[in-house]
Amino acid sequence: MPRTDNDTWDLASSVGATATMVAAARAVASRADQPVIDDPFAAPLVRAVGIDFFTRLATGELTPADLDTGDGDGGSSPVGMSRFADGMAARTRFFDDFFTDAAAAGIRQAVILASGLDARAYRLSWPQDMVVYEIDQPEVIEFKTTTLAGLGAEPTAQLRTVGIDLRQDWPAALAAAGFDAGAPTAWIAEGLLGYLPPEGQDRLLDQIGELSAPGSRLGAEAVPSHHDVDEQELRERMQQSTDRWRDQGFDLDFSELVFLGERNDVTDYLRKAEWTVDPTPTNDLLVRYGLAPLDDDEGFAEVVYVSATK
Numbered sequence: 294m295p296r297t298d299n300d301t302w303d304l305a306s307s308v309g310a311t312a313t314m315v316a317a318a319r320a321v322a323s324r325a326d327q328p329v330i331d332d333p334f335a336a337p338l339v340r341a342v343g344i345d346f347f348t349r350l351a352t353g354e355l356t357p358a359d360l361d362t363g364d365g366d367g368g369s370s371p372v373g374m375s376r377f378a379d380g381m382a383a384r385t386r387f388f389d390d391f392f393t394d395a396a397a398a399g400i401r402q403a404v405i406l407a408s409g410l411d412a413r414a415y416r417l418s419w420p421q422d423m424v425v426y427e428i429d430q431p432e433v434i435e436f437k438t439t440t441l442a443g444l445g446a447e448p449t450a451q452l453r454t455v456g457i458d459l460r461q462d463w464p465a466a467l468a469a470a471g472f473d474a475g476a477p478t479a480w481i482a483e484g485l486l487g488y489l490p491p492e493g494q495d496r497l498l499d500q501i502g503e504l505s506a507p508g509s510r511l512g513a514e515a516v517p518s519h520h521d522v523d524e525q526e527l528r529e530r531m532q533q534s535t536d537r538w539r540d541q542g543f544d545l546d547f548s549e550l551v552f553l554g555e556r557n558d559v560t561d562y563l564r565k566a567e568w569t570v571d572p573t574p575t576n577d578l579l580v581r582y583g584l585a586p587l588d589d590d591e592g593f594a595e596v597v598y599v600s601a602t603k
Contacts, residue, residue, distance in 0.1 A: 312409030322382035395479035431456030515559035
């Protein structure tokens with residue numbers, strides 16, 4: 294079902310199901326012969342959500358080779374599951390490293406926007422006095438918190454959850470949870486901006502800027518603008534990328550979840566707002582972590598990972 298202004302979701306539907314899909318990819322990446330990441334909570338969280346396709350993938354019953362065509366890297370599809378898992382491994386490691394570097398620089402306040410099934414508050418080695426805020430839909434926050442508690446997992450930082458939709462007054466909710474706008478903050482917007490309309494992306498970046506004291510940092514995954522691309526053609530490519538997955542019971546249509554069309558370049562937008570920005574293209578990130586680069590026309594090759602300092 295296409296997105297609407299006031300739509301809601303859980304971890305088995307709409308945008309929420311993409312968080313489960315990414316967690317399944319993290320579980321796959323964690324089982325690699327030479328893993329780039331280690332997320333021990335990914336598989337059990339996916340299993341708890343209960344989507345059969347993702348559960349089989351996360352637990353290894355279904356492998357990327359079962360889903361990819363011919364040569365094992367996606368064949369004629371824009372991106373196959375093997376490369377998708379590589380991409381999610383590199384993305385996860387980027388944001389892991391971002392937080393590690395921020396903490397090493399003395400930042401003691403972190404905010405994870407649209408946290409989904411992100412378990413960084415439980416699996417990273419945080420300083421003892423680190424405070425981590427997670428913001429997401431109330432149902433998502435409650436599910437993850439309850440599931441991890443049932444697994445006997447405990448946060449490795451001072452975790453404060455904020456159950457609110459980012460389209461609502463989340464800055465006020467964050468402040469009510471104890472957030473200190475006068476202290477430097479490390480923010481991440483992972484797998485988020487493409488699911489926001491262009492004006493929503495700008496509004497979120499503006500709100501982050503207003504809440505960021507000098508020395509704050511922002512890590513974000515910037516999706517390209519599609520002002521010169523036929524949207525129908527692009528949506529068809531998105532559908533084709535998961536055709537093979539549908540044979541195994543996957544029924545999520547990415548083309549209905551994202552907002553295409555023209556949007557501001559995140560790097561330029563942040564620089565105009567007086568952030569110092571270091572952009573890293575996807576292929577540079579893959580190579581950094583010892584993974585093969587994507588072809589130029591392959592899926593998310595145009596995504597740029599941004600690390601910015603206020």
